[in-house]
Amino acid sequence: MFMKKRILTGDRPTGKLHVGHYIGSLANRVKLQDEYDEYILIADLQALTDNFDDPKKVSENVRELVMDYLSIGIDPKKATIVIQSQVPELAELTFFYMNLVTLGRLKRNPTVKEELNQKGFEKSIPMGFLTYPVSQAADITGFDADLVPVGEDQLPMIEQTNEIVRTFNRLYGKTIKESKAMVGDVARLIGLDGKSKMSKSLENSIYLCESTESLKKKIMSMYTDPARVRADMPGKVEGNPVFIYHDVFNPNKSEVNDLKERYKKGTVGDVEVKEKLFVAMENFIAPIREKRKKFENDPKYVREVMKEGTEKGRKVVQDVVARVKKSIGVDKYY
Ligand code: TRP
Numbered sequence: 243m244f245m246k247k248r249i250l251t252g253d254r255p256t257g258k259l260h261v262g263h264y265i266g267s268l269a270n271r272v273k274l275q276d277e278y279d280e281y282i283l284i285a286d287l288q289a290l291t292d293n294f295d296d297p298k299k300v301s302e303n304v305r306e307l308v309m310d311y312l313s314i315g316i317d318p319k320k321a322t323i324v325i326q327s328q329v330p331e332l333a334e335l336t337f338f339y340m341n342l343v344t345l346g347r348l349k350r351n352p353t354v355k356e357e358l359n360q361k362g363f364e365k366s367i368p369m370g371f372l373t374y375p376v377s378q379a380a381d382i383t384g385f386d387a388d389l390v391p392v393g394e395d396q397l398p399m400i401e402q403t404n405e406i407v408r409t410f411n412r413l414y415g416k417t418i419k420e421s422k423a424m425v426g427d428v429a430r431l432i433g434l435d436g437k438s439k440m441s442k443s444l445e446n447s448i449y450l451c452e453s454t455e456s457l458k459k460k461i462m463s464m465y466t467d468p469a470r471v472r473a474d475m476p477g478k479v480e481g482n483p484v485f486i487y488h489d490v491f492n493p494n495k496s497e498v499n500d501l502k503e504r505y506k507k508g509t510v511g512d513v514e515v516k517e518k519l520f521v522a523m524e525n526f527i528a529p530i531r532e533k534r535k536k537f538e539n540d541p542k543y544v545r546e547v548m549k550e551g552t553e554k555g556r557k558v559v560q561d562v563v564a565r566v567k568k569s570i571g572v573d574k575y576y
Pocket of ligand 1: 252
């Protein structure tokens with residue numbers, strides 16, 4: 243029998259998803275669910291490593307994330323949604339892997355380094371945070387993942403995971419699987435402010451569940467070409483977030499090209515460009531919003547998706563942990 247390759251992706255549940263997530267990874271996950279055996283891990287334990295003082299922020303966002311997945315077209319019959327904290331074997335696996343990683347190596351992990359900086363943790367590093375790459379290695383290997391679709395910022399995590407795998411297999415015999423990052427054309431969407439990527443913490447995001455009114459407000463106050471102070475002045479299209487969004491979200495290419503031409507000549511105002519962008523984005527978001535409402539009104543279904551996915555995922559991890567314990571020899575004492 244032909245076995246589909248397994249994919250594992252993960253998100254920290256710390257907020258609702260935005261259109262940047264959609265472009266960067268969610269659309270890809272929807273596509274991949276047909277071709278691969280896809281698992282999506284809601285990494286609430288990992289999210290706690292830098293939100294331990296605000297656990298509600300994490301726990302309350304788990305459901306939100308599930309509803310976001312379902313409303314963009316993740317099909318629980320094809321993709322398995324798993325909640326990390328409900329699979330205690332992942333913590334068990336993390337404990338075995340801790341022996342195989344040094345403090346120095348963790349501190350040198352570029353992603354960890356950058357995050358320590360951002361969060362002001364440098365002076366006093368919580369152990370949980372420092373060791374989250376080990377827990378992520380448990381996530382990836384615990385699901386026997388072949389491929390891990392991630393953004394570039396996550397590459398050091400996969401590299402570190404594979405180091406752990408090699409050390410483990412050398413010491414205890416070949417037991418766990420190396421995996422490959424699947425970076426592909428993971429696009430980064432610029433934020434509404436035009437300064438950096440769309441990010442919840444920068445308050446420059448359009449959410450997948452954005453209301454019509456708030457979508458309109460956000461688009462109408464978007465950053466455009468700062469040098470263009472009047473509509474009859476030639477403007478810059480390249481790097482202009484309004485046109486970047488048009489390119490991504492407006493399927494009417496001739497309208498977009500016409501707007502670009504007129505913008506460059508100074509014969510169209512920002513307002514018209516933005517109003518047309520609003521229409522395109524509303525068309526994109528409206529069906530997602532509608533579907534989401536359906537799931538908001540059906541908490542029982544959402545609970546079932548979480549429960550069934552987690553139970554299925556847990557079995558996979560339990561098998562791997564059984565193998566790991568057997569290889570180390572800590573399985574049969576009595
Ligand atoms: N670290 C990832 C992030 O911050 C989330 C994550 C947790 C993950 N476990 C994973 C990603 C396993 C891929 C595979 O986005």
